[in-house]
Amino acid sequence: MSGRDQIIGNIRRSLGRDEPLAEQQVAALQSREAAHRQHARPQVGGDLVGQLKKQMARVQMTVTELGSEAELGEAVAEYLREHQLPANISIAPELQHVDWPEALEVHAGAARSEDLSSVTACICAIAETGSIMLSASASSPATLRFMPDNHMVVLCRAQVVSHLEDAWQVMRDQPGGISRAVHINTGPSRTGDVEQVIEIGAHGPRRMHVFLVD
Amino acid sequence: MDVRSLEFKQRSVIALDEPNLQKALKQGKAGFQGNRARAIDLVPEWQQIRSDAKVMKDHTLENLDYYLLQYEAAVEANGGKVHWAPTAADANRIITELVTNAEAKLVVKGKSMVSEEVALNSALEAAGVQTVETDLGEYIIQLAGEPPSHIIAPAAHKTKEQVSDLFEKAHGGPRIEDRPGLVTQARHVLREKFMTADIGITGANLFIAESGQHVLVTNEGNGDLCSSVPKVQIVITSIDKIVPTLEDAAATIRLLARSGTGQHISNYTSLYGGPKAADELDGPEQYHVVLVDNGRSTMLGNAFRDMLRCIRCGACMNHCPVYGNVGGHAYGWVYPGPMGSVLTPNMVGLEQTMDLPNACTMNGRCAEVCPMSIPLPDLLREHRRLQFQRGLGGKVARGTLAAWAAVAKKPSIYQTLTRPAVKVMSYFGGKSGVYKTLPGLGSWTSQRDLPAPQGDTFMAQWRKQQKSKKS
Numbered sequence: 001m002s003g004r005d006q007i008i009g010n011i012r013r014s015l016g017r018d019e020p021l022a023e024q025q026v027a028a029l030q031s032r033e034a035a036h037r038q039h040a041r042p043q044v045g046g047d048l049v050g051q052l053k054k055q056m057a058r059v060q061m062t063v064t065e066l067g068s069e070a071e072l073g074e075a076v077a078e079y080l081r082e083h084q085l086p087a088n089i090s091i092a093p094e095l096q097h098v099d100w101p102e103a104l105e106v107h108a109g110a111a112r113s114e115d116l117s118s119v120t121a122c123i124c125a126i127a128e129t130g131s132i133m134l135s136a137s138a139s140s141p142a143t144l145r146f147m148p149d150n151h152m153v154v155l156c157r158a159q160v161v162s163h164l165e166d167a168w169q170v171m172r173d174q175p176g177g178i179s180r181a182v183h184i185n186t187g188p189s190r191t192g193d194v195e196q197v198i199e200i201g202a203h204g205p206r207r208m209h210v211f212l213v214d
Numbered sequence: 215m216d217v218r219s220l221e222f223k224q225r226s227v228i229a230l231d232e233p234n235l236q237k238a239l240k241q242g243k244a245g246f247q248g249n250r251a252r253a254i255d256l257v258p259e260w261q262q263i264r265s266d267a268k269v270m271k272d273h274t275l276e277n278l279d280y281y282l283l284q285y286e287a288a289v290e291a292n293g294g295k296v297h298w299a300p301t302a303a304d305a306n307r308i309i310t311e312l313v314t315n316a317e318a319k320l321v322v323k324g325k326s327m328v329s330e331e332v333a334l335n336s337a338l339e340a341a342g343v344q345t346v347e348t349d350l351g352e353y354i355i356q357l358a359g360e361p362p363s364h365i366i367a368p369a370a371h372k373t374k375e376q377v378s379d380l381f382e383k384a385h386g387g388p389r390i391e392d393r394p395g396l397v398t399q400a401r402h403v404l405r406e407k408f409m410t411a412d413i414g415i416t417g418a419n420l421f422i423a424e425s426g427q428h429v430l431v432t433n434e435g436n437g438d439l440c441s442s443v444p445k446v447q448i449v450i451t452s453i454d455k456i457v458p459t460l461e462d463a464a465a466t467i468r469l470l471a472r473s474g475t476g477q478h479i480s481n482y483t484s485l486y487g488g489p490k491a492a493d494e495l496d497g498p499e500q501y502h503v504v505l506v507d508n509g510r511s512t513m514l515g516n517a518f519r520d521m522l523r524c525i526r527c528g529a530c531m532n533h534c535p536v537y538g539n540v541g542g543h544a545y546g547w548v549y550p551g552p553m554g555s556v557l558t559p560n561m562v563g564l565e566q567t568m569d570l571p572n573a574c575t576m577n578g579r580c581a582e583v584c585p586m587s588i589p590l591p592d593l594l595r596e597h598r599r600l601q602f603q604r605g606l607g608g609k610v611a612r613g614t615l616a617a618w619a620a621v622a623k624k625p626s627i628y629q630t631l632t633r634p635a636v637k638v639m640s641y642f643g644g645k646s647g648v649y650k651t652l653p654g655l656g657s658w659t660s661q662r663d664l665p666a667p668q669g670d671t672f673m674a675q676w677r678k679q680q681k682s683k684k685s
Contacts, residue, residue, distance in 0.1 A: 003298035004286075007453065007507045010300075011279045014515025021280050029277060033424055033458060039270065039465040040262035055478065110495040113409050129479040138493040142442045146435050164464040171485075172460075178425055180292065180490060181442070181497060184483040189435040191397060192475070193351035193367065195238065195374050196245045199397045202350055203404065204435025204482065 041128070041163055048127040048160045049212070055130025056210065059187030060200065063210045069154070073100045075211055076119055076152060080104075083207070085117055085150060092120040094139040095154065111143035118144040119152045124159045124170040125210075129186055132210065133167050135174055136181035145183055151205040156213050215333050215361055217562045218546035222569035225544040234373050235541050242370045246532035249476025250583070257472070267465045268587045271523040274458055275514060281423040281456050282505070288426025292488030294501035299332075305506045306337035309415070309448060312502055313343050316446050318412035322404075324430070324437035325349035326417025327365055327526060328452050328506050330548045331561070334415075345415075346407045348436040350400055357384050363542030365549065366474050366528040371541050404436070414440030414498070418451035419525070420466055421503070424459045427487035428503065431470065431480040438484055447486070447498035452506045454522040466525055469585035473527040509561045517596045521556050523586040530580035530590055536573050545570065552580040552590040559597050565606060571597035629673050636667040643667070 001009075012018055021029070045051050053063055064075055080087055088105035090112065091098075100106050111118060120140055122132045132153050136142040145151055161167055164184075171182055189204030200206055218225070229235055254260050274281055286296040299305035305328075313321060321343055323329070335356075338345045347356040351369035355362055357380040362368030369377070377396055382389045385403060390396050416437045418428035428449055430437045441447050457463050471477040490497030513522055531537040531551025542550035547567075549557050555570040571594045580590040601607050602615065621628050643649065643666020651659050658664075669675070 003300050003304055006300045007298050007505070007511055008279050008282065010507070010511035011282075011453075011514060014511055014513075015276065015278070016515070021277065025277075026280065029280060029458070036459065036461050038461055039266035040259050041464070041468065042257045042259055042263075058478075059481070113405070131479060131483075136490075136494065136497060138491065138495065141495045141497075142438070143496045146438045146442060164467065165461055168460040168464070178427070178485075178487065180486065180488040180494075180501070182427075182485040183438065184479070184485075186479050186481050186483070188481075189433070190481060191350045191434050192245075193349070193354065193369055193434075194372075194377055194393050194396055196242050196367065196370070197393060199394055201401065202397060202434035202436070203348065203401060203408075203439055 036165075038165060041165070044128050044162045048162055049157055051127040052125055052130055052160050055127065056187070057130075059130055061130065061187045061208050061210060063212055065212045065214075067214055069213050070099065072098055072154060072211055072213070073104070077101050077104055079152065079209060080117060083150070088117070089152075090115045090118045090144060090148065092118075092140040092144055094121050095119060110141035111147035113147065115148045117150040117152065118148040119154065120144050121154050122159070123174065124161050124167050125155050126162075126164060126167050126184070127160055128163045129184075131167075131184045131186040132208075133171065134183045134185065135171065135179040136183075137176070137179055142181050142183065145185060146204045149201070149205060150207045150209070151185075152209045152211065154211050154213060215330070215336070215548065217558075217566045219558060219562070219567040219570055221546055222544055222573060225546060226540040226573075229540040229544050234376065235371050238371050238373055239538055239541050242364070242367065243532060243538045246475070246528070250473060250529060250532070251476075253472040253476040253478060256478075263465065263468055264585055264587060267469055267585065268523065270457065270462050270465055271586060274456060274462070275454070275519060275522055277458075278453065278456070278514065281458055282453060284458075285421060285423040285426060285456060288423065289487065289501075289503060290426075292426045292501070294426070294488045294503065297502060297504045299504055299506045299508075302332035302506070302508050305332045305450060305504055305508075306334055308504055309334060309450065310337055310341045310343075312446070312448055313338060313413055314341060316412055316500075318343060318446070320407065320411045321345045321413045321415055322407050322411040322440050322444065323347050323352070324414070324416030324432065324440045325352045325368065326415070326450055327362075327548065328417055329415070329450050330362060331452075331508065332450075332506060334450065346404070346411075348404050348407065348434075348440060349432070350397065350434060350436075353400060353404065354380060357381070361543070361548060363550065364528060364531065365526050365551075365553075371543065408439045408443050411440075411444045413446040413448060414442075414444040415448045415450060416440050418449050418455060418503075419470065420455045420457055420463055421451060422457055422460060422463050422485075425485075425487060427485040429463055429467070430484045430486065431467075431482065433475075433477075433481040435482050438482055441484070441486055441498070442496055445498055446500045447489075447502065449486075449501075449503045450506065451503065452508065452510060454510050454524070470525050470527050473525075473529040473583065473585040513560055518556065518560055518593055520588050521553070521560070521593060523588055524553055524557075525586055526553075527585060529583040529585065530588075533579040533583045535575060535577065535579075545573075552594070553588075556588075556590060556593045556597070564597065564601060564604065568601065568606060571595075571601065629671070633671050633674060636671050640667045640669065
């Protein structure tokens with residue numbers, strides 16, 4: 001008997017039925033799924049961007065507000081100067097259209113082990129938790145979110161949603177459907193594994209910065 | 215790993231006298247309890263979220279076969295593969311095969327309690343594969359050759375100085391004393407492992423039938439590097455971690471971080487569901503999920519089904535006075551604290567774990583803080599009942615219990631015997647009103663005093679009161 005038959009058989013015995021669910025019961029489960037049945041959730045105040053910024057500050061995420069995406073290139077260069085970082089970035093290919101300053105060395109693609117700074121877009125931000133949701137694809141490699149020391153994210157105000165459930169909807173609606181890897185990142189990497197004291201920069205980025213575009 | 219739960223008493227005595235452990239336990243307890251309480255204070259809807267999650271999980275368990283098969287179909291549609299492991303040995307065999315088929319030399323691992331449960335690392339070691347734990351806490355205890363002492367803070371029992379010693383020995387000098395320095399050194403050493411590993415193995419905090427995704431929660435980002443850099447991704451998890459939909463996953467995610475560390479959400483909450491697309495620039499080429507049963511499908515049909523709602527947040531042990539004093543290693547296996555004392559006898563047998571269900575004061579804190587409303591004290595009491603029913607345990611304890619039960623069930627005999635006893639004890643209790651020693655109960659009174667009875671028995675006082683009311 002296969003492992004699967006063994007486990008499923010044992011489960012059914014424990015549930016007191018040797019058969020799969022009857023058609024009618026399956027239909028009930030299918031309609032539960034289709035309805036996206038919701039559960040209780042914490043209330044999020046009316047001002048989503050305000051709540052998002054408050055939650056991001058709690059987890060050491062920093063934010064720069066920009067009037068338009070045209071300001072992005074210069075803002076990234078300024079961020080690197082301010083933190084005394086070398087003037088080179090790895091970007092998600094989805095940001096290749098940005099008018100990057102000449103002085104910046106720009107590599108589009110997956111992260112390389114020597115990369116210090118990356119810039120990516122995102123699919124939404126969640127006000128409830130102060131999180132950024134990113135979806136992996138050819139134009140947005142997953143490693144850019146975890147390997148470089150500094151991860152910069154471009155977020156448009158219109159992309160801010162209220163709860164996790166709203167983010168799921170954004171994820172489901174992506175062109176091509178749900179990606180193989182969807183990340184909800186909330187601040188720089190941290191660990192409390194040495195004496196329960198929080199240290200920033202365990203394995204992932206040491207800084208996470210958001211450019212919030214109007 | 216060997217089950218050493220029968221040594222609970224001996225190991226507890228040693229733990230109580232270990233100054234480093236006592237210091238670490240005190241620090242951990244204060245932090246976990248305070249952080250959780252502050253996080254939950256900010257959510258007035260907490261009890262409703264909690265009860266919704268319980269209803270959701272009970273529904274899931276009632277239809278577990280359906281949801282697991284739905285999940286498998288969804289993973290396959292995503293291009294991944296699900297493997298079914300009825301036992302720990304099956305899980306190790308399946309993963310060892312996957313690893314040797316890929317001709318892997320180096321495996322990087324994210325923290326996984328299920329992998330500890332099946333002792334995956336020793337199986338891989340036996341197959342000649344180097345396996346490196348990448349969660350900082352797991353890395354520390356791997357260097358120390360120890361099992362985790364807490365399900366979400368595996369190195370909770372280690373002090374900074376002990377970590378310095380371990381790192382100096384493993385990485386060479388110079389010795390690093392400061393915390394940021396230790397974290398940075400581990401980051402560099404392990405980054406190199408991520409870049410050269412052939413396979414990444416992680417656990418899953420939950421997995422979703424609807425979408426065929428698993429959810430991986432970390433704060434360090436190590437699990438995501440394991441899942442993004444190597445060419446093969448293997449996930450080991452257990453059948454009880456399934457939820458039907460993404461909305462159900464949201465309910466669980468809200469409870470998990472707040473109950474564990476007091477965060478509103480963990481830093482990295484990631485959903486994975488298959489190998490990379492052909493045009494992607496990074497990501498694994500293979501995606502495997504190993505679903506472990508190891509006794510859970512049996513628990514589904516007995517008195518311990520409620521335990522299958524557990525989301526492994528650690529709140530029960532963080533609020534347990536027994537765990538808080540003896541730490542995780544005293545429990546002698548993988549899962550410590552209240553959830554461990556319920557789970558371990560189900561997985562390794564009640565005979566191997568005699569003390570665990572009894573290492574409980576029945577104060578009920580664990581059930582109160584459990585985000586999934588698991589009646590942990592009731593389940594521990596059920597283990598005690600089964601111990602008695604199966605004739606396990608010492609003759610003296612059984613004899614005493616049987617004698618007490620015989621008397622307590624007959625009010626006339628009970629009252630006839632207790633009234634004079636209370637009078638005598640009350641008389642000899644003297645001015646202090648306590649007994650500091652009692653013949654035959656030395657080990658009990660060495661830790662506490664027995665208050666002497668005051669006045670008469672309850673029943674005697676009751677009768678007196680009734681009489682005076684009538685007259």
